[in-house]
Amino acid sequence: xxxxxxxxxxxxxxxxxxxxxxxxxxxxxxxxxxxxxxxxxxxxxxxxxxxxxxxxxxxxxxxxxxxxxxxxxxxxxxxxxxxxxxxxxxxxxxxxxxxxxxxxxxxxxxxxxxxxxxxxxxxxxxxxxxxxxxxxx
Amino acid sequence: xxxxxxxxxxxxxxxxxxxxxxxxxxxxxxxxxxxxxxxxxxxxxxxxxxxxxxxxxxxxxxxxxxxxxxxxxxxxxxxxxxxxxxxxxxxxxxxxxxxxxxxxxxxxxxxxxxxxxxxxxxxxxxxxxxxxxxxxxxxxxxxxxxxxxxxxxxxxxxxxx
Numbered sequence: 533x534x535x536x537x538x539x540x541x542x543x544x545x546x547x548x549x550x551x552x553x554x555x556x557x558x559x560x561x562x563x564x565x566x567x568x569x570x571x572x573x574x575x576x577x578x579x580x581x582x583x584x585x586x587x588x589x590x591x592x593x594x595x596x597x598x599x600x601x602x603x604x605x606x607x608x609x610x611x612x613x614x615x616x617x618x619x620x621x622x623x624x625x626x627x628x629x630x631x632x633x634x635x636x637x638x639x640x641x642x643x644x645x646x647x648x649x650x651x652x653x654x655x656x657x658x659x660x661x662x663x664x665x666x667x668x669x
Numbered sequence: 670x671x672x673x674x675x676x677x678x679x680x681x682x683x684x685x686x687x688x689x690x691x692x693x694x695x696x697x698x699x700x701x702x703x704x705x706x707x708x709x710x711x712x713x714x715x716x717x718x719x720x721x722x723x724x725x726x727x728x729x730x731x732x733x734x735x736x737x738x739x740x741x742x743x744x745x746x747x748x749x750x751x752x753x754x755x756x757x758x759x760x761x762x763x764x765x766x767x768x769x770x771x772x773x774x775x776x777x778x779x780x781x782x783x784x785x786x787x788x789x790x791x792x793x794x795x796x797x798x799x800x801x802x803x804x805x806x807x808x809x810x811x812x813x814x815x816x817x818x819x820x821x822x823x824x825x826x827x828x829x830x
Contacts, residue, residue: 563819566714567819569714569718570714570717570718570812570815573717573718573720573721574717574720574808574812576720576721577717577720577721577724577808580720580721580724580725580728581724581801581804581805581808583724583728584724584727584728584731584798584801585798585801585802585805587728587731587732588727588731588794588797588798588801589798590731590735591731591732591734591735591738591794592791592794592795592798594735594738594739595734595735595738595787595790595791595794596791597742598738598739598741598742598787599784599787599788599791601742601745602741602745602780602783602784602787603784605745605749605780606780606784612749612753613753615745615746615749615750616746616749616750616752616753616754618746619746619747619749619750620750620753623750
């Protein structure tokens with residue numbers, strides 16, 4: 533009888549200690565996983581801080597340039613003229629790109645394309661001369 | 670004699686009862702300390718874990734502001750080019766109509782509004798950047814405090830609380 537009681541008590545003690553060890557191990561694993569997650573996010577944040585700083589500075593610089601542009605446009609007629617010429621030149625480039633696309637799709641002939649591009653180039657040269665003569669910056 | 674022994678017994682029983690009470694109080698204090706430490710650990714872990722998402726959103730906002738600024742510049746350039754063409758005078762009836770419609774628009778007011786908008790965007794971007802920089806300085810501090818709290822927690826747990 534005594535032996536049964538003793539083995540029963542020992543079994544309960546063994547079960548209790550195994551269960552405790554298992555709980556401890558589970559807790560350790562949970563802590564380790566959580567620590568790793570924090571570590572990963574910390575490193576990720578360090579990289580993103582650099583990117584955010586760079587992006588922020590770039591944005592502020594661009595916005596200040598835009599503000600200067602608006603102020604100059606409002607106050608300086610010569611600058612306004614320069615902007616108009618430069619924009620027209622950009623539009624001519626866009627037209628040239630469009631013509632190239634049409635040529636690629638065989639919707640216009642090579643001859644038509646060349647003639648159109650030469651017209652655009654002439655117009656561009658007029659604007660270039662104007663821009664240079666006014667020393668647009 | 671009996672009375673003396675009884676008094677000593679009662680006194681020692683009282684002392685041991687007081688000691689047990691003290692131990693229970695101490696355990697309760699340590700347990701509340703542990704739960705407070707755990708609450709702080711959770712709070713600081715959340716701050717660090719949510720930081721990449723926050724920064725990503727800040728970067729996206731910077732990009733958005735830059736795109737709006739660029740768009741304002743481009744729209745304004747187109748407007749100036751169109752005005753310049755209309756000043757040179759239109760060549761046909763449709764040209765005249767287009768230029769009349771164009772001059773009827775209060776674009777001067779639009780430009781002023783755009784200027785104010787850009788100014789506001791600069792202030793917003795500067796505030797956001799300042800926020801990024803202060804958080805960049807504080808995050809290592811949060812991590813150090815977190816590590817220290819974890820060590821304290823481990824120590825308290827080893828002590829059996």
